[in-house]
Amino acid sequence: MADEVQYTPRELLVVVASRLIQDGESVFVGTGLPLVGALLANHLHAPQMMAIYEGGSIGPEPTVLPWSVADSLTFCKAPIILSMSSTFGHSRAGYADIGFLGGAQVDMYGNMNATCIGPYDKPQVRLTGSGGANDMASLCQRIIFMGLHLPERFPEKVDYITSPGFLDGPGAREKAGLIGGGPWRVISHLGLMGFDEETCRMKLLSYHPGVTPEIIQQFTGFELLVDKDVEETRRPTEEELHVLRDVVDPNQLFVF
Amino acid sequence: MAHANDRLFDHQMAREFKLKKTRALVDKRMDLSDAVAQYVEDGDSLIETGFAYARGPMAAYWEIGRQKKQNLVGIYTPGGLNNLWHEFGGIEGAHVAYVGVEMRGLIAPFRRGVEAGTLKVFSDWSHGGLSASLRAAEQGMNYVASKSMLGSDVMKDNPYVKLGEDPWTGEPVCLIPAMYPDVAIFHVHHADKYGNGRVWGLSVNDTAIAIAAKKVVVTCERIVDTDDIRASAANVIIPWYCVDAVCEVPYGAWPGDMPGMYYFDRPLQEQVVRVDWKTPEATKAWVETNIYGTKNHYEMIQLAADEEGMNVLDYVKRLEQFACSAAYFGIGTWGTGGERDWKYEEVAKRAI
Numbered sequence: 001m002a003d004e005v006q007y008t009p010r011e012l013l014v015v016v017a018s019r020l021i022q023d024g025e026s027v028f029v030g031t032g033l034p035l036v037g038a039l040l041a042n043h044l045h046a047p048q049m050m051a052i053y054e055g056g057s058i059g060p061e062p063t064v065l066p067w068s069v070a071d072s073l074t075f076c077k078a079p080i081i082l083s084m085s086s087t088f089g090h091s092r093a094g095y096a097d098i099g100f101l102g103g104a105q106v107d108m109y110g111n112m113n114a115t116c117i118g119p120y121d122k123p124q125v126r127l128t129g130s131g132g133a134n135d136m137a138s139l140c141q142r143i144i145f146m147g148l149h150l151p152e153r154f155p156e157k158v159d160y161i162t163s164p165g166f167l168d169g170p171g172a173r174e175k176a177g178l179i180g181g182g183p184w185r186v187i188s189h190l191g192l193m194g195f196d197e198e199t200c201r202m203k204l205l206s207y208h209p210g211v212t213p214e215i216i217q218q219f220t221g222f223e224l225l226v227d228k229d230v231e232e233t234r235r236p237t238e239e240e241l242h243v244l245r246d247v248v249d250p251n252q253l254f255v256f
Numbered sequence: 257m258a259h260a261n262d263r264l265f266d267h268q269m270a271r272e273f274k275l276k277k278t279r280a281l282v283d284k285r286m287d288l289s290d291a292v293a294q295y296v297e298d299g300d301s302l303i304e305t306g307f308a309y310a311r312g313p314m315a316a317y318w319e320i321g322r323q324k325k326q327n328l329v330g331i332y333t334p335g336g337l338n339n340l341w342h343e344f345g346g347i348e349g350a351h352v353a354y355v356g357v358e359m360r361g362l363i364a365p366f367r368r369g370v371e372a373g374t375l376k377v378f379s380d381w382s383h384g385g386l387s388a389s390l391r392a393a394e395q396g397m398n399y400v401a402s403k404s405m406l407g408s409d410v411m412k413d414n415p416y417v418k419l420g421e422d423p424w425t426g427e428p429v430c431l432i433p434a435m436y437p438d439v440a441i442f443h444v445h446h447a448d449k450y451g452n453g454r455v456w457g458l459s460v461n462d463t464a465i466a467i468a469a470k471k472v473v474v475t476c477e478r479i480v481d482t483d484d485i486r487a488s489a490a491n492v493i494i495p496w497y498c499v500d501a502v503c504e505v506p507y508g509a510w511p512g513d514m515p516g517m518y519y520f521d522r523p524l525q526e527q528v529v530r531v532d533w534k535t536p537e538a539t540k541a542w543v544e545t546n547i548y549g550t551k552n553h554y555e556m557i558q559l560a561a562d563e564e565g566m567n568v569l570d571y572v573k574r575l576e577q578f579a580c581s582a583a584y585f586g587i588g589t590w591g592t593g594g595e596r597d598w599k600y601e602e603v604a605k606r607a608i
Contacts, residue, residue, distance in 0.1 A: 057457075067358070068309065074458075088388075130382040134410055135382045135384030176407030
């Protein structure tokens with residue numbers, strides 16, 4: 001074990017996320033770890049990734065990790081700079097393959113909460129609100145969600161549906177009039193999840209080194225389906241960690 | 257007087273207001289404190305502009321606190337730094353698409369206020385939904401039919417939007433009415449004295465907001481000749497005819513990001529978000545010192561520099577070093593004129 005590559009849970013999370021992005025895809029980039037994951041993919045294997053930032057920038061070449069999804073670094077060398085309503089409009093038009101976001105809670109049907117813990121009109125914790133998350137979940141073709149894996153953060157039903165997943169199950173998105181494909185992957189510090197095509201329920205695709213599907217189930221607030229081909233998540237490579245630590249986030253703003 | 261929410265979607269009232277505005281090219285320059293005193297009235301709905309803490313009119317927000325404006329209604333897509341004032345009677349409630357500082361977390365006074373019930377959330381939105389509402393106002397539409405917010409609790413709980421049916425296809429759509437805030441304050445790189453505002457970078461929702469809002473104040477890093485604006489109009493995002501006041505406020509977005517000029521004051525923001533505003537008592541002390549204890553924006557910056565044991569010019573220089581180079585924006589001009597021989601640093605020096 002001693003000569004194996006060492007990494008933190010957050011680094012693993014970001015590396016796994018970056019692997020989900022293929023070269024040539026467009027990614028609507030949410031704030032926080034998704035920002036880091038998208039930039040990592042861009043530097044590693046997806047040089048032709050098209051980043052969309054909700055402030056209005058599309059396709060920039062940031063030299064340094066931005067602090068905000070709308071700060072000046074997000075439109076460094078961007079060939080076009082638009083407005084907020086345009087970025088969502090273009091996503092609806094079909095120019096956003098992946099919506100990449102985080103939040104406080106995600107449930108068994110991939111519904112996401114960034115609004116409140118407890119009842120909406122008398123919350124125990126009031127969170128930020130949707131920002132662009134609801135629009136990404138509504139309009140992008142595939143959604144990747146990143147979050148910490150704890151039972152209260154993976155409940156059977158989120159306290160508030162800020163961003164729609166499969167709502168209450170098969171057919172619900174279509175019935176509601178939603179156009180995007182909905183949740184596709186969920187990445188936590190314990191594993192990588194997808195969704196069962198028939199039931200729309202979350203299922204485990206791979207478990208990170210050091211944990212088992214049984215352990216992940218204990219940290220999940222609902223019965224987590226397990227894919228028949230479930231496997232251990234590939235460890236971050238030295239190359240992945242080098243680019244993450246030395247190129248994408250050298251000041252350890254996000255990943256520490 | 258009617259509540260701000262009762263006129264927020266009143267397109268007829270908004271139009272009456274704008275019919276009375278002058279179209280003439282008149283000199284609208286004034287001091288920031290006068291502009292805030294005159295155009296931000298108690299009970300107004302005040303929409304945050306830029307991307308809140310990126311090219312936001314921070315000097316104006318601090319001045320609103322300094323002047324102890326009362327019972328404003330905040331509109332945040334995104335925003336929320338103004339929420340600070342609710343503990344001082346300044347903000348009654350808010351229409352919220354996003355309040356926070358991304359990876360740095362929540363804005364504590366907002367969270368405290370909502371959880372205690374002292375700060376009302378009148379409505380929640382998505383960024384796309386609220387930006388479409390403002391865009392509808394700018395494009396002259398009563399409402400838009402959107403594919404955002406469908407199926408979510410955001411749509412269910414928002415009292416202003418409705419579930420509708422596309423009359424052509426029969427499919428569900430979210431109907432979003434055009435919004436007309438009472439007052440908006442913008443911070444731009446350059447403005448002429450008539451109010452044409454030019455930026456480098458994202459407009460975010462600013463052009464839509466400028467036309468939607470009834471009263472508009474523009475603060476700028478520098479005032480330039482109108483010839484300079486006319487020679488490079490592509491980056492003008494705010495037209496003169498909607499503008500009521502123009503204020504030259506160098507470092508007006510501090511401690512936020514001003515593209516190409518200065519970057520976030522990161523240590524200060526971390527300190528404010530994680531420590532200074534964590535409790536009502538600490539927030540009160542911070543406001544006493546930094547807002548009530550200062551005459552203007554430059555005394556605030558001076559205080560921040562003193563805190564770091566730095567000369568104030570070195571302090572702002574440090575923020576400029578982090579700025580994304582202006583050359584990246586393909587503009588490469590700092591503008592000319594403004595009825596004085598202008599060098600950015602010189603004006604900053606005089607201002608400070």
